[in-house]
Amino acid sequence: MDTAMLLFVVIGLFAGVLGAILGIGGGMIITPILTIMMGLDIKYAIGASIISVIATSSGATIAYLKDDMLNLRVAMFLEIATTVGAIMGALLVGLFSSTFLYVLFGFFLLYSTYNMIRKLMSKKGETVFTGSDKTVEKLRLADSYYDRAEKKQVDYSMKNVPGGFIMMWAAGLASGLLGIGSGAFKVIAMDTIMKMPLKPSSATSNLMMGVTAAASATVYFFNGSIRPDIAGPLAIGVLAGATIGARLMQVLRPKVIRMIFVPIILYMGLQMVLKGFGVSF
Amino acid sequence: MKKEEMRDVELIIGKILRIGVVVSAIVIILGIVLYFVNGGSGYADGQWPQRFGVMFQGVAQGKSYAVIMLGIFLLILTPVLRVVVSIYAFAKERDVLYVYITTAVLVILIFAMVFGYHG
Numbered sequence: 001m002d003t004a005m006l007l008f009v010v011i012g013l014f015a016g017v018l019g020a021i022l023g024i025g026g027g028m029i030i031t032p033i034l035t036i037m038m039g040l041d042i043k044y045a046i047g048a049s050i051i052s053v054i055a056t057s058s059g060a061t062i063a064y065l066k067d068d069m070l071n072l073r074v075a076m077f078l079e080i081a082t083t084v085g086a087i088m089g090a091l092l093v094g095l096f097s098s099t100f101l102y103v104l105f106g107f108f109l110l111y112s113t114y115n116m117i118r119k120l121m122s123k124k125g126e127t128v129f130t131g132s133d134k135t136v137e138k139l140r141l142a143d144s145y146y147d148r149a150e151k152k153q154v155d156y157s158m159k160n161v162p163g164g165f166i167m168m169w170a171a172g173l174a175s176g177l178l179g180i181g182s183g184a185f186k187v188i189a190m191d192t193i194m195k196m197p198l199k200p201s202s203a204t205s206n207l208m209m210g211v212t213a214a215a216s217a218t219v220y221f222f223n224g225s226i227r228p229d230i231a232g233p234l235a236i237g238v239l240a241g242a243t244i245g246a247r248l249m250q251v252l253r254p255k256v257i258r259m260i261f262v263p264i265i266l267y268m269g270l271q272m273v274l275k276g277f278g279v280s281f
Numbered sequence: 282m283k284k285e286e287m288r289d290v291e292l293i294i295g296k297i298l299r300i301g302v303v304v305s306a307i308v309i310i311l312g313i314v315l316y317f318v319n320g321g322s323g324y325a326d327g328q329w330p331q332r333f334g335v336m337f338q339g340v341a342q343g344k345s346y347a348v349i350m351l352g353i354f355l356l357i358l359t360p361v362l363r364v365v366v367s368i369y370a371f372a373k374e375r376d377v378l379y380v381y382i383t384t385a386v387l388v389i390l391i392f393a394m395v396f397g398y399h400g
Binding site: 072 | 287288290291292294295298299301302305306309310312313316317322329331332345346349350352353354356357358359360361363364367378379382383385386389390392393394396397398
């Protein structure tokens with residue numbers, strides 16, 4: 001019991017650092033660790049990871065707000081889509097079996113991997129979109145951030161806002177269904193669909209996933225999915241990890257962040273799909 | 282709205298969010314410390330408070346699991362706090378469009394939370 005608590009703090013620390021850097025939330029990392037490595041019931045794993053998502057979000061956001069890394073307007077606007085999606089997901093969660101959740105979760109991860117590899121292989125590299133777009137102007141979404149790795153101020157715009165909005169709704173739905181921050185989808189919605197640079201996409205995803213997770217966390221809190229002996233120590237580790245991760249991310253090059261992202265979600269995606277089909281390793 | 286005004290909004294939100302996070306972390310840590318001091322959760326095996334009444338009663342009696350659950354609940358509230366402060370900050374900068382957008386987010390969020398309590 002006591003050593004388990006310490007272990008949860010360490011897992012949280014690790015998940016917090018990675019989650020803050022990648023904008024994916026601790027859920028992606030914590031759910032598989034708790035279920036596959038520690039053999040916990042998926043119910044408690046989801047409850048614990050949704051708390052970790054909130055801890056990652058709030059911990060990292062403090063640093064990202066201070067350093068002007070995130071896009072507050074994009075976050076606020078898209079949060080309408082994610083919160084509505086999250087409510088719908090939470091309503092539907094009882095209708096699906098664990099097996100189905102594993103497979104769905106796994107395929108989500110594999111899809112994210114495919115997207116990220118395609119971007120890495122692209123010869124254009126990390127280009128910044130600065131063109132004009134009616135919706136972007138109307139909502140005043142264009143912004144800039146200071147890239148510490150490249151030592152320059154980056155002005156950016158975006159496009160396909162409705163497409164990003166729909167993707168965000170799907171991200172919210174996944175969050176409610178699976179108890180994850182579904183940050184990978186948020187990052188993809190901004191980075192791949194809306195053409196926002198990766199760093200503000202990750203930082204903004206961090207900010208947003210807290211709100212999405214809070215919407216479904218109350219459901220888990222009151223239905224007994226959140227165990228204090230797991231979620232408590234985990235949250236403390238995640239908060240510390242996210243604080244470190246948010247600082248680390250700013251000095252990393254976008255390409256490096258992408259390269260960390262790909263193997264992690266590929267490995268976990270495969271593992272979850274296989275688990276869903278009854279193969280554990 | 283100018284860039285500098287957006288900075289003000291972000292800095293206000295950042296400050297309040299930090300207070301929320303620090304308070305919830307302290308409560309959770311306090312609960313974990315209580316667990317070791319009391320030598321237990323204060324509840325039967327496999328049990329912990331899941332309703333407000335039980336939780337606050339447990340907190341008053343110094344039961345460790347109740348204190349940890351309170352800290353976790355405060356942590357769940359930090360994103361809500363962030364949205365509330367955002368409305369205030371946008372209003373202060375007279376950004377009417379984003380006052381509406383952020384208020385919509387808050388309404389949806391509160392609906393979800395109330396639903397979560399009763400659902």
